[in-house]
Amino acid sequence: MLVGIGLMPHGNPVLEPPDEETERLAEVLRRIGGEFRDADSYVLISPHNVRISDHLGVVLAENLVSWLGFEGKELPGEWKTDRELAEKIYRAEKEAGMPVVDLNFAALSGEYSRWPLSWGELIPLQFLERKPLVLMTPSRGVSRETLVRFGEILGEVLEREEKRVALIISADHGHGHDEKGPYGKVKESEEYDRLIMKLINEDRLEELLSIPEDLVRKALVDSYWQMLIMLGAMRKAEFELKASAYACPTYFGMAGALWVRK
Amino acid sequence: MLVGIGLMPHGNPVLEPPDEETERLAEVLRRIGGEFRDADSYVLISPHNVRISDHLGVVLAENLVSWLGFEGKELPGEWKTDRELAEKIYRAEKEAGMPVVDLNFAALSGEYSRWPLSWGELIPLQFLERKPLVLMTPSRGVSRETLVRFGEILGEVLEREEKRVALIISADHGHGHDEKGPYGKVKESEEYDRLIMKLINEDRLEELLSIPEDLVRKALVDSYWQMLIMLGAMRKAEFELKASAYACPTYFGMAGALWVRK
Numbered sequence: 059m060l061v062g063i064g065l066m067p068h069g070n071p072v073l074e075p076p077d078e079e080t081e082r083l084a085e086v087l088r089r090i091g092g093e094f095r096d097a098d099s100y101v102l103i104s105p106h107n108v109r110i111s112d113h114l115g116v117v118l119a120e121n122l123v124s125w126l127g128f129e130g131k132e133l134p135g136e137w138k139t140d141r142e143l144a145e146k147i148y149r150a151e152k153e154a155g156m157p158v159v160d161l162n163f164a165a166l167s168g169e170y171s172r173w174p175l176s177w178g179e180l181i182p183l184q185f186l187e188r189k190p191l192v193l194m195t196p197s198r199g200v201s202r203e204t205l206v207r208f209g210e211i212l213g214e215v216l217e218r219e220e221k222r223v224a225l226i227i228s229a230d231h232g233h234g235h236d237e238k239g240p241y242g243k244v245k246e247s248e249e250y251d252r253l254i255m256k257l258i259n260e261d262r263l264e265e266l267l268s269i270p271e272d273l274v275r276k277a278l279v280d281s282y283w284q285m286l287i288m289l290g291a292m293r294k295a296e297f298e299l300k301a302s303a304y305a306c307p308t309y310f311g312m313a314g315a316l317w318v319r320k
Numbered sequence: 321m322l323v324g325i326g327l328m329p330h331g332n333p334v335l336e337p338p339d340e341e342t343e344r345l346a347e348v349l350r351r352i353g354g355e356f357r358d359a360d361s362y363v364l365i366s367p368h369n370v371r372i373s374d375h376l377g378v379v380l381a382e383n384l385v386s387w388l389g390f391e392g393k394e395l396p397g398e399w400k401t402d403r404e405l406a407e408k409i410y411r412a413e414k415e416a417g418m419p420v421v422d423l424n425f426a427a428l429s430g431e432y433s434r435w436p437l438s439w440g441e442l443i444p445l446q447f448l449e450r451k452p453l454v455l456m457t458p459s460r461g462v463s464r465e466t467l468v469r470f471g472e473i474l475g476e477v478l479e480r481e482e483k484r485v486a487l488i489i490s491a492d493h494g495h496g497h498d499e500k501g502p503y504g505k506v507k508e509s510e511e512y513d514r515l516i517m518k519l520i521n522e523d524r525l526e527e528l529l530s531i532p533e534d535l536v537r538k539a540l541v542d543s544y545w546q547m548l549i550m551l552g553a554m555r556k557a558e559f560e561l562k563a564s565a566y567a568c569p570t571y572f573g574m575a576g577a578l579w580v581r582k
Contacts, residue, residue: 109424113375125387126426126434159421162371164388164438172388174436176426 060216060295061097061319063225063288064090065258066182067312068106070131071305073184080305086314087185089301090226093316094186098221099140101147101192101212103284104228106178108195113157114208114287115195116148117173122191125174133180139173140190143219147192150215156208157200182228196283202267205283209290217294227288229281231311239309241278250277251311254285255304258315263289280310296320322478322557323359323581325487325550326352327520328444329574330368332393333567335446342567346447348576351563352488353447355578360483361402363409363454363474365546366490368440370423370457376470376549377457378410379423379435384453387436395442401435402452405481409454412477418470419462444490458545464529467545471552479556489550491543493573501571503540512539513573516547517566520577525551542572558582 066087075081094100108115122137151158164170175183179193194212196205216223231254232247233239250273257263266282266289274282297317304313328349337343356362370377384399413420426432437445441455456474458467478485493516494509495501512535519525528544528551536544559579566575 106426108370109426109428110421113421125436126432128432159372159375163436164368164371164440166371170388170390170438174387174425176432178426 059219059222060213060291061222061224062093063227063292063297063317064094065227065229065313065315066090066185067230067314068178068181068228069230069310069312070128070181071307072181072312076307080307083303083305083312083314086301086303086316090314090316091185091187093300093318094224096222097189097224099143099190099192100186100224100226101194102179102182102226102228103194103196103287104178105196105280105284106176107193108161110159110195110197112197112199113159114197114200115159115161116144116151117161117193118144118148119162119173120167120171121169122173122175122193124180126176127180128177131177133184137183137188138190140192143221143223144192147212147215150211151208154211156204156211178228182226186226196287198283202286205286206290209287210293212287213291213294216291225288225291227284229284231279231281231313233278233280233310235306235311236309241309244276244278246273246276247278247311249273250279251304254313258299258302258313261299263292321481321484322475322553323484323486324355325489325554325559325579326356327489327491327575327577328352328447329492329576330440330443330490331492331572331574332390332443333569334443334574338569342569345565345567345574345576348563348565348578349447352576352578353449355562355580356486357449358484359451359486361405361452361454362448362486362488363456364441364444364488364490365456365458365549366440367458367542367546368438369455372421372457372459374459374461375419375421376459377421377423378406379455380406380410381424381435382429382433383431384435384437384455386442388438389442390439393439395446399445399450400452402454405483405485406454409474409477412473413470416473418466418473440490444488448488458549460545464548467548468552471549472555474549475553475556478553487550487553489546491546493541493543493575495540495542495572497568497573498571503571506538506540508535508538509540509573511535512541513566516575520561520564520575523561525554
């Protein structure tokens, strides 16, 4: 059963909040961790792990190992894959004709079946109790409809599951919020981030599908594709927003949101 | 232009040969390294990197970083991807309808575009001068004909290329050579390894295609699929065998072979 969803950022500032806004965001992230303390497993979708143009990925490797921090912020640790659930999800997506690949590394099982983690996973994981994971990767080169359908099939698998599973969406939003940032100041970043928070807070997530492609592209976001997967999964049960927050302490926008099953 | 091919094992014993047979194998590996000293880039196909059931992979990540040694044998180092060549290969395979995915990690370019290496790549690389690489991964779940066709397309891209490129096939053979080994003693391992050396030494590589599926499976090999890709690439020019050797100091068979363009 899908017990709830956490939308979580992966920027270093949430680890040591530099201002009150970011502190409020970190508080929402801690609340997500508290809410899902009773879950059996997490499904974690991250945009900073494997990136494939036109296929989504489901990691089957048994051991998930910290490998790559951002700007020197190393967050060591190892997690286990919930392999049974990962295989169920991969098979269901594959049978439904989704563009998906299973991902292993080095060996097919045992201690050498390992997979590297980046800040995209490691930062959300800092707020979550250690549990088995299914790590999945979105793709920017497949259609919006396919991403939503992929999420629906994921939701169906989770609904049939006896385990209590929480879905964690790792996402940062517009990256053009600071003239001195690596992408400069881009008005679309502010526009996109404001819209996303509106859709979250006003329970209008279905409208994600009508955001213009041009806005997504110009806003330099890192969130849209995995949020469409989230939308698909959320269609399979009723969820209630329990908390949300937004902060933009540097050049990119970060959002946290917690939905729990009604 | 494809200047030659090196078939190289990835077992730790070649690094410190425990017997004369393995020393002769290591000598062939050093000769491969010497022969390809003038190459501009290598295409390296490894069975111990990403493993995907039904898709081959082309790594586009810019930085290839040592990550995983076997039995504690760490071999640190970083290599650069020949991204231009990697993209050409990926696009050509994709346009030909091959089941292939491009592989990046964390970021699409720059210092955070990184990819982990295992012993499957690191051991052959110990014998080769440091040059830009295109790292590719085979797949056991696609047909023999597709693997050969994939190799032909690879060969065509390399033939059109101005750069001098060497193809390196990382492969170990039967894994059932020792009663005390992890897979026990399996008569098919000896049969397969003997046959492979015959096909190499008697210039009968086309006969790889008639090896029974049952033998490949029972022999517990780690070589067959990438050798079919090699076969396809070798069809695109004339090559001459310059050296070969076989050794089996532990439970798995290792072969080295050097072909250069006629």
